[in-house]
Amino acid sequence: METADKKLVYVLEDNANIGDIIEFLLTEELYEVKVCKSVACFWNEMELQKPDMIVLDIILPDGNGLDICKQLKRNISTHEIPVMMMSGNNYLSKVKSKCDADSYINKPFDLNDFMQRVDFYSHSA
Numbered sequence: 001m002e003t004a005d006k007k008l009v010y011v012l013e014d015n016a017n018i019g020d021i022i023e024f025l026l027t028e029e030l031y032e033v034k035v036c037k038s039v040a041c042f043w044n045e046m047e048l049q050k051p052d053m054i055v056l057d058i059i060l061p062d063g064n065g066l067d068i069c070k071q072l073k074r075n076i077s078t079h080e081i082p083v084m085m086m087s088g089n090n091y092l093s094k095v096k097s098k099c100d101a102d103s104y105i106n107k108p109f110d111l112n113d114f115m116q117r118v119d120f121y122s123h124s125a
Contacts, residue, residue, distance in 0.1 A: 006030055006031060006032040007031050007032065007052040007053065007122040007123065008031070008032045008033075008034070008049065008051040008052050008053075009026055009031050009032070009033050009034075009051055009052065009053045009054070009055060009118065009122060010033075010034050010036065010042065010045060010046070010051040010053075010054045010055070011023065011026075011033060011034070011035045011036070011054075011055045012036045012039070012042045012054070012055070012056045012057055012060065012065065012068070013035060013036075013037070013055070013057045013086070014037050014038065014057060014059075014060050014061050015057070016037070018057075018107065019035040019037065020035075022035065022055065022114075023035050025111060025114070025115065026118065029115060029118075029119075031118070031122070034051070037061075038060065038061060038062050038063075039060055039062045039063035039068065040062060042068065046078070050077070050078065050081060051081060052081070052082075052122045053081065053082045053083075053084070053118060053121050053122040054072065054081055054082070054083045054084070055083075055084045055086060055118070056068055056069060056083060056084070056085050056086065056101070057086050057087075058085060058086070058087045058089075058095065059087075059088070065085060065086075065099075066085075066095065066098050066099045069083050069085060069099040069100070069101050070098075070099060070100075073099070073100045073101075082102040082103070082121035082122065082124065083099075083101040083102055083103075084101060084102060084103040084104070084105060084117055084118070084121065085099060085101040085103070085104045085105070086105050086106075086107055086109070087104070087105075087106055087107065088106075088107040102121050103117050103121060105117065
């Protein structure tokens with residue numbers, strides 16, 4: 001499969017183990033993946049290329065995934081990109097009221113459920 005045919009997913013996750021698992025899983029399913037461990041890295045990548053989907057952790061060392069989601073959804077050039085929020089805390093109802101993400105998932109998550117969501121949202125972009 002040509003790189004141009006692959007769907008590009010950005011993952012903003014500061015936990016290296018979780019980032020590695022997601023990257024492996026998505027790469028195995030023939031996605032192009034860019035894992036960022038910081039907000040600064042994420043915004044740098046966004047300047048270079050817009051992805052087909054974004055997976056955001058909420059608690060980050062240099063920012064907050066909720067704030068990033070709000071920025072993305074308020075910007076005309078990025079509001080159409082599907083965003084899936086991930087949280088290690090079970091307070092998704094609060095998260096949903098603060099961010100217009102397309103999907104929300106708790107960590108730890110079921111790998112099949114995660115992939116079904118990514119497949120659905122990345123192909124609807």
